[in-house]
Amino acid sequence: MAFTAFSSSTAAAEPVVRRKSRVALFLLLPGIFYLILFFVTPLISLIITSLQAPDPLIFGQFVNAFNWQNYAIVIETYGEQAVRSAGYAALATFFALLIGFPLAYFIGITLRPYPLLQSLALVLVIAPFFISFLLRTLAWKQIFSTEGPVSGILSSIGILGPGESITGTTFSVVFGLTYNFIPFMTLPIYATLVSLDLRLLEAGNDLYGSPATTFRTVTLPLSAAGVMSGTLLTFIPAAGDYINASREFLGSADTTMIGNVIETNFLVLQNFPAAAALSLLLMGFILVLVAVYVKRSGTEELL
Amino acid sequence: MNRPLPEDPMIRSLIAQAKRAQLSRRTMLAGTGAGATALALAACTTGGTELSPADDISADDKTLNWANWPFYIDEDDDGNYPTLLAFQEEFGIDVNYLVTVDDNNSYFATVRDQLALGQDIGADTVCLTDWMVNRWIQLGYTQPLNKDNIPNAANLVASLQNPQFDPGRVHSLPWQGGFAGIAYNVEETAEVRAVSDLWRPDLLGRVGVLSEMRDTIGVIMLENGVDISGDFTADEFNAALDIFRTQVESGQIRNVRGNAYTEDLVNGDTLAAICWSGDITVLNFEAGYEKWKFVLPEGGATLWNDNFLIPIGSPRKTNAETLINYYYQPEVAAEVAAWVNYITPVEGAQEAAIAIDPELAENQLIFPNADTLAQSKIFRGLTAQEENEYQAAFQAILLGA
Numbered sequence: 043m044a045f046t047a048f049s050s051s052t053a054a055a056e057p058v059v060r061r062k063s064r065v066a067l068f069l070l071l072p073g074i075f076y077l078i079l080f081f082v083t084p085l086i087s088l089i090i091t092s093l094q095a096p097d098p099l100i101f102g103q104f105v106n107a108f109n110w111q112n113y114a115i116v117i118e119t120y121g122e123q124a125v126r127s128a129g130y131a132a133l134a135t136f137f138a139l140l141i142g143f144p145l146a147y148f149i150g151i152t153l154r155p156y157p158l159l160q161s162l163a164l165v166l167v168i169a170p171f172f173i174s175f176l177l178r179t180l181a182w183k184q185i186f187s188t189e190g191p192v193s194g195i196l197s198s199i200g201i202l203g204p205g206e207s208i209t210g211t212t213f214s215v216v217f218g219l220t221y222n223f224i225p226f227m228t229l230p231i232y233a234t235l236v237s238l239d240l241r242l243l244e245a246g247n248d249l250y251g252s253p254a255t256t257f258r259t260v261t262l263p264l265s266a267a268g269v270m271s272g273t274l275l276t277f278i279p280a281a282g283d284y285i286n287a288s289r290e291f292l293g294s295a296d297t298t299m300i301g302n303v304i305e306t307n308f309l310v311l312q313n314f315p316a317a318a319a320l321s322l323l324l325m326g327f328i329l330v331l332v333a334v335y336v337k338r339s340g341t342e343e344l345l
Numbered sequence: 346m347n348r349p350l351p352e353d354p355m356i357r358s359l360i361a362q363a364k365r366a367q368l369s370r371r372t373m374l375a376g377t378g379a380g381a382t383a384l385a386l387a388a389c390t391t392g393g394t395e396l397s398p399a400d401d402i403s404a405d406d407k408t409l410n411w412a413n414w415p416f417y418i419d420e421d422d423d424g425n426y427p428t429l430l431a432f433q434e435e436f437g438i439d440v441n442y443l444v445t446v447d448d449n450n451s452y453f454a455t456v457r458d459q460l461a462l463g464q465d466i467g468a469d470t471v472c473l474t475d476w477m478v479n480r481w482i483q484l485g486y487t488q489p490l491n492k493d494n495i496p497n498a499a500n501l502v503a504s505l506q507n508p509q510f511d512p513g514r515v516h517s518l519p520w521q522g523g524f525a526g527i528a529y530n531v532e533e534t535a536e537v538r539a540v541s542d543l544w545r546p547d548l549l550g551r552v553g554v555l556s557e558m559r560d561t562i563g564v565i566m567l568e569n570g571v572d573i574s575g576d577f578t579a580d581e582f583n584a585a586l587d588i589f590r591t592q593v594e595s596g597q598i599r600n601v602r603g604n605a606y607t608e609d610l611v612n613g614d615t616l617a618a619i620c621w622s623g624d625i626t627v628l629n630f631e632a633g634y635e636k637w638k639f640v641l642p643e644g645g646a647t648l649w650n651d652n653f654l655i656p657i658g659s660p661r662k663t664n665a666e667t668l669i670n671y672y673y674q675p676e677v678a679a680e681v682a683a684w685v686n687y688i689t690p691v692e693g694a695q696e697a698a699i700a701i702d703p704e705l706a707e708n709q710l711i712f713p714n715a716d717t718l719a720q721s722k723i724f725r726g727l728t729a730q731e732e733n734e735y736q737a738a739f740q741a742i743l744l745g746a
Contacts, residue, residue, distance in 0.1 A: 102729055119746055188551070189613030205549030205596060207614070290605055295593055295745040306740050309451040
């Protein structure tokens with residue numbers, strides 16, 4: 043309703059917002075306070091930690107310093123895992139898009155004449171969220187286990203050699219990431235497709251556009267905003283994910299991602315500066331990537 | 346901004362508003378102020394003063410928080426802890442039993458900031474493994490035990506009375522102990538008697554090992570003939586580490602896991618594993634027959650203990666001591682041992698166990714005799730430097746770095 047207030051009387055609204063409003067500032071205070079306490083403070087603390095040096099007197103403790111070499115060391119030590127994370131996340135995003143777009147299209151457009159089926163299909167996409175993410179991933183581990191059905195079939199037709207397994211491989215980790223993020227890809231695309239005016243598709247058809255051309259020139263541009271939010275919502279968490287690639291779930295020493303490295307450095311090695319430096323690098327990397335992506339795909343859709 | 350403004354009037358007005366909010370000197374100052382506040386807050390996270398034990402309010406506060414590992418106390422079918430219920434009834438202390446310790450390192454990482462400030466970590470007593478207890482004592486994160494409140498501590502077995510990390514048991518008392526050895530699936534694979542049998546070709550990709558460095562590397566070192574309780578050298582440690590690395594890289598070792606390694610044994614991903622003694626008894630019990638056999642490897646097994654300690658910030662020290670004293674009664678210790686299947690440190694518990702089940706009292710994994718104990722070694726305490734260096738090398742293999 044607030045939206046209509048804005049749009050219906052633009053001229054009248056402008057003077058109201060122009061006034062330096064102390065009330066607005068006052069209303070913003072809790073939000074600002076929250077951001078300072080729970081975002082800015084931890085971020086600064088993380089930056090300080092990432093530059094700490096080992097305490098020369100007490101072993102295992104760290105003192106504040108300007109030890110920027112921490113960054114060079116972690117890049118050198120864990121470069122491979124960082125590149126792998128980006129690669130896995132990109133693969134997972136690609137596959138999630140490949141599966142998520144047709145799914146969203148089916149629910150949003152094909153099922154539109156049948157509202158009941160449409161809601162049912164939506165529920166099916168969301169339903170996995172009712173079960174813990176960890177449990178679902180563990181279930182896949184069971185399905186892929188050596189004595190499980192999938193491995194049995196694959197080894198009987200010779201795809202899996204002796205001593206080889208599905209879990210702990212690139213396949214299983216990318217599979218897990220894709221599976222876990224499909225809803226994050228599907229829902230934003232669905233949200234754009236569900237409001238797509240079908241008359242536009244009819245118009246494309248009337249103008250002798252083949253289904254492929256209509257899709258490319260009408261459907262795709264109109265759903266671009268959804269595709270973009272979907273890919274961001276998938277890629278960003280997937281790049282930092284440490285569950286799927288964990289040895290406790292679908293990964294192994296060969297599939298370690300940067301999230302696992304950060305976890306080990308924080309919790310096991312208690313090398314806090316290294317963990318903090320890695321976290322900041324990951325944050326910076328994603329920020330730059332998203333900025334470039336948003337810039338290149340055009341900001342209008344996001345607005 | 347030379348791009349035309351969007352059509353939507355709402356967005357037009359928002360952008361117009363944003364443009365007007367120029368960065369004035371006043372906002373600049375306000376921003377600096379907020380930044381400084383945040384910086385000051387961030388600086389609060391690092392402490393570093395002399396720690397002193399918290400004031401004991403046990404007399405007025407009859408509650409107790411006890412943090413422990415999973416499946417580490419007797420439990421009935423309803424999920425109650427019978428010995429703990431009896432304790433609450435007898436002493437009127439309300440115990441909050443927290444299953445929050447899953448790994449020594451990650452538990453420590455969770456509570457270390459509060460410990461460094463001498464604050465209550467939400468647990469009045471916690472059971473941790475020898476080497477981690479060593480670290481807490483060295484850092485001054487524990488309160489000395491008042492043995493007047495724990496007369497039953499006299500029941501502690503002689504061999505555990507003077508460990509290297511706590512001579513005379515001033516800060517810690519053992520809860521349970523156990524062996525790290527080998528278990529194998531008797532239906533699916535031939536007998537496994539030594540660590541070297543784990544590297545057999547028929548077990549390719551079907552071997553599990555523990556993510557606890559001292560246990561996994563410990564048994565490999567013992568296989569190499571190194572005394573892990575003695576002054577071994579870095580070379581001897583690294584030789585074992587090389588074997589481990591080779592087996593991980595070749596895929597012989599399927600997985601390196603914490604307590605959850607039992608899942609891999611159950612679903613058949615692993616057919617043999619380096620594992621903890623008590624777990625195998627529980628697995629066989631759940632399977633209904635002896636599907637897995639636990640062996641002390643020919644080279645030797647590692648022996649460890651988890652110990653009660655009272656964190657520096659706990660205000661309920663006397664309550665914790667009352668609890669420890671209760672569990673040092675042989676009858677109670679026997680009841681716990683019968684369920685958890687680990688080695689009890691309480692003298693007289695074996696005699697008490699005969700009353701429960703004579704067969705139980707004969708179980709070498711719960712009441713080991715001198716011969717069994719001779720097959721096991723305790724990993725020696727590492728200096729902080731060694732700890733860091735070895736752990737980093739071990740973790741690097743797990744991360745594939």
